[in-house]
Amino acid sequence: MTVLSSLTMVASDRAEMRVRGIVSMRQKLLDRIDDQIALAKASEAGQSFQRVKFRRVRDLESDEVSETAVRTRVRPWWAQDKDGSILLWVKYGNQRLELQKGKPAIRIKSKDELVATLETVRDAVRAGELDNLILAAVAAFKNRFSK
16 A cells, blocks of 8 residues: 555546635625724724735835735724714725615624624625625725726
8 A cells, every 4th residue: 555545535626726706895894894893893892993904015126016004094893973872884995885775884883892893794795695795895986997
């Protein structure tokens, strides 16, 4: 018995392994919701929150590429209403998703429920409940650039 015969071999294609379509769109929304949860937790603790992105920079003299950490601002998806409640929007890119017909915001009684509400929205995205809204937002974005 050889060493390779002890391994399990399968037929696969690298193209099948790539994340495509609605799965990648859903993951993008999940990442932004995670940023909002971190921002809400930081604001409860009286701290600030900035997302860290990595940007590639090429040195012109040595032609070496290095990655540097860049802090970016995260804007909250919520605002306080006149009556003291919190209005929460879910955004894909810069577009607010209309969760029900004519109702793009979620009303929350107090800021204490904000993290729990965001986690509920995250669970709904993971379950695929917002897939049609995501696809509609992407289609609207593409229509702005088509002739």
